[in-house]
Amino acid sequence: MGSTAPRFMKLSGNSNLSLRDQICESVSAAITSQSLALDRPLPSCRELADQLGVSRNTVFAAYNRLVDLELLVSRDRSGYFVSPSAAALQTAEAGAAKDDERDVPCPVGFQANDLMPVVNPLDWNAFPYPFIYNQIDPNLFPVDGWRECTRQVLGRKHMPAWASDSVESDSPHLVQQLRQRLLNTRGIYAEEDEILITLGSQNALFILGTIFAQNRKPIALEDPGFFGARNAFRLSGNELVGAPIDDQGLTPSAIPTGCKLVFTTPSHQFPTMVTMSQSRREELIDAAVKKDFLIIEDDYEAEMNYVAKSSPSLRSLDHNGRVIYVGSLSKTVSPGIRLGFIVAHRDIIREARVARGVMMRHPPTIVQEIVALFFQLGHYDAHLRNIERRYKKRWHAMNLALTKHLGMLEHTKSEGGTSFWLSGPEGFDGSELARRLKTKGVLVDRGQDYYLNQNDSRSFRLGFAYVPVSKMDAGLQLIADEVQSMI
Numbered sequence: 001m002g003s004t005a006p007r008f009m010k011l012s013g014n015s016n017l018s019l020r021d022q023i024c025e026s027v028s029a030a031i032t033s034q035s036l037a038l039d040r041p042l043p044s045c046r047e048l049a050d051q052l053g054v055s056r057n058t059v060f061a062a063y064n065r066l067v068d069l070e071l072l073v074s075r076d077r078s079g080y081f082v083s084p085s086a087a088a089l090q091t092a093e094a095g096a097a098k099d100d101e102r103d104v105p106c107p108v109g110f111q112a113n114d115l116m117p118v119v120n121p122l123d124w125n126a127f128p129y130p131f132i133y134n135q136i137d138p139n140l141f142p143v144d145g146w147r148e149c150t151r152q153v154l155g156r157k158h159m160p161a162w163a164s165d166s167v168e169s170d171s172p173h174l175v176q177q178l179r180q181r182l183l184n185t186r187g188i189y190a191e192e193d194e195i196l197i198t199l200g201s202q203n204a205l206f207i208l209g210t211i212f213a214q215n216r217k218p219i220a221l222e223d224p225g226f227f228g229a230r231n232a233f234r235l236s237g238n239e240l241v242g243a244p245i246d247d248q249g250l251t252p253s254a255i256p257t258g259c260k261l262v263f264t265t266p267s268h269q270f271p272t273m274v275t276m277s278q279s280r281r282e283e284l285i286d287a288a289v290k291k292d293f294l295i296i297e298d299d300y301e302a303e304m305n306y307v308a309k310s311s312p313s314l315r316s317l318d319h320n321g322r323v324i325y326v327g328s329l330s331k332t333v334s335p336g337i338r339l340g341f342i343v344a345h346r347d348i349i350r351e352a353r354v355a356r357g358v359m360m361r362h363p364p365t366i367v368q369e370i371v372a373l374f375f376q377l378g379h380y381d382a383h384l385r386n387i388e389r390r391y392k393k394r395w396h397a398m399n400l401a402l403t404k405h406l407g408m409l410e411h412t413k414s415e416g417g418t419s420f421w422l423s424g425p426e427g428f429d430g431s432e433l434a435r436r437l438k439t440k441g442v443l444v445d446r447g448q449d450y451y452l453n454q455n456d457s458r459s460f461r462l463g464f465a466y467v468p469v470s471k472m473d474a475g476l477q478l479i480a481d482e483v484q485s486m487i
Contacts, residue, residue: 009043011052019054023062028071031086041079042072114234116227116449125466128441129475133271133419133463140387141334145379146370153369162365168357170197171368177375178341186302187316188325193346196353199363200340201298201328205229207359208261208296208324208342209236211351217260222250224450224459226270226298229263242452245269247413249276252287259293266314267302271450271461272421273414281314288322295323301331303384305416306392321345329371331418332384337367391418397469398462405473405480408487419463423447425487430460433482442478 009026017025030036043051045059052059063080066072073083124130152158161171175195183190198204209219209232219233223242233240243255243262250264264284266276276284288295297314315325321344328340342352356362374380395416402411402420411422424430434446447459467475 009048009051011054019058020062020065023048023052023054023059024065024069027062027066028069031071031082036082038082041075041081044079115231116454119446119449120443124443127438127443129471129478130443130466131462131464131475131479132443132445132466133461135463135466136331136334136387137390137466137468140383140390142379142383142386145377145383146374149370149373149377149379152373153366158369162369166362166365168353168362170195170362171365171372173376174368174372177372181375181380182327183343186299186310186313186325188313188343190343191346194343194349196342196344196349196356197363197368198340198342198356199338199360200330200335201300201326202228202232202340203338203356203359204326204328204340204342205232205263205296205298206236207352207355208326209233209238210355211348212261213237215260217258218256219261219263220255220259220293221263221452222265222269223452224271224447224456225263225452226265227449229296229298230452233263240452245272245274247274248280249274250280250284252280252284255287255291255293257291259291261294261296262288263296263298264314265298265300267299267311268304268414268417270298270300271419271445271447272412273417273419274412275308275311275415278311281311281317285314285317285320285322289320293322296326297323298326300328301417303332303388304391304395304418306395308415315343324348332387333371333374333380337371339363339367339371391465392416394418394464394467394469394472397472398464401472401476402462405476406483409483418465419445419461421447421459421461423459424483426458428458428486431457433460433479433486436482436486437479440478440482442475444479 009023009030011019011022011026015022027042036042042048042063045056045063048059049056063072063074067074067080070083071086072080074080120132124132124135153162161173172192174197175192178195179190179192198207205228212219213236216239218239218241220241220243221229221233222245224245230240241256241259244251249266249269250262255262262284264276266281268275284295295314295318299313302310302313313325315323325343326340327343329337330340333339342349344352395418398420402422406422409422409424411420414420431446431448434444437444445461445463446457447461448454448457462479464472
């Protein structure tokens with residue numbers, strides 16, 4: 001049976017210190033770097049002596065020296081543990097520089113890439129006014145319903161559905177629930193072999209980029225558009241071209257000739273939030289046939305419409321198998337569960353399933369089963385009604401506050417969603433605005449990140465899903481004050 005004791009401690013071959021002091025130095029360095037758990041004993045004197053090739057008496061002397069220094073405590077019949085006082089030392093020195101011995105340079109170098117990382121700070125929710133996109137209000141999450149579904153799935157009755165290796169298949173239970181309770185609300189009928197579960201829409205786009213990369217034709221993206229799609233397609237080896245948008249969304253006549261795929265977000269254009277008109281949708285599908293390209297429809301936030309009914313999905317209007325539908329549960333359930341799906345012609349799904357299998361075999365089956373039960377027991381429908389009602393109230397409050405405080409800027413008209421897109425006059429720098437606002441506790445999304453060549457910095461985006469109505473007015477006043485100082 002293998003030992004569970006730490007084995008990373010070692011002695012320097014050229015140290016002038018005694019063996020005892022070298023051991024003390026190694027253990028104290030491990031304590032300071034938080035490499036030792038507080039609730040697990042250190043290796044016994046015998047184990048550490050065998051590891052280091054020294055006598056047990058030397059290790060015993062080192063441990064007792066560390067006890068005298070209050071770095072370790074000795075517990076009768078249990079061994080040596082990191083002392084509580086040393087735990088405080090760990091926290092205080094967690095950000096200290098690593099020892100030169102451990103700071104080994106990488107043996108390979110990487111060239112600069114064109115990928116756009118997510119720039120929001122990890123502690124975004126610690127800011128007073130986080131007007132950033134892609135965050136949800138955790139207070140709206142139906143914890144009790146999720147807990148009940150988790151409890152049932154963890155029971156013996158459901159265990160066979162997720163405990164074994166599913167190879168490259170998906171949960172039939174979840175696929176059925178998606179067909180019956182989500183896809184049909186978007187007018188989409190799909191067979192089981194036309195659906196693939198993914199780790200969110202980002203994973204779906206990378207899979208699609210991978211299987212189409214062998215076709216050397218470029219992919220057209222909305223410009224400005226979703227930089228997550230841009231990253232996924234670039235990393236999978238595709239050439240990209242921009243396609244302009246207007247107040248009705250993507251302009252089909254401006255799509256460059258010779259494209260293999262066109263990526264679009266018709267329900268709420270990412271990031272401007274405009275909704276593609278019915279005539280524009282029909283025009284785009286006709287263009288796909290005439291120009292011989294496929295459409296990737298990212299239908300995010302299709303449910304969040306507050307002033308008009310949802311428009312039909314492109315997939316529901318397609319009769320030639322040219323629309324690949326991508327969906328996600330990040331906005332309606334939680335970004336943390338990382339589940340999405342692709343709906344496409346069965347031949348495309350077959351290729352995508354093989355590619356997904358190479359990447360990660362399949363998304364966690366236990367999560368798929370929990371989400372399926374979450375749908376089946378009605379928790380999803382109830383939760384969707386709740387967040388639609390709450391977000392509608394916030395959307396209207398935000399719209400009024402924008403008119404009140406930021407009327408000097410242009411903001412695109414939208415029918416829903418969880419963000420607004422604003423643009424300043426010529427020469428206005430939205431990226432500089434974002435930098436200034438961050439020092440005042442306000443986070444906004446800078447607009448230049450969404451342009452293919454990052455060549456327009458006049459815009460910025462305000463997300464409001466996490467910001468309560470009571471804080472919107474004060475937050476927008478801070479933004480307005482900064483905008484006035486820059487104009």
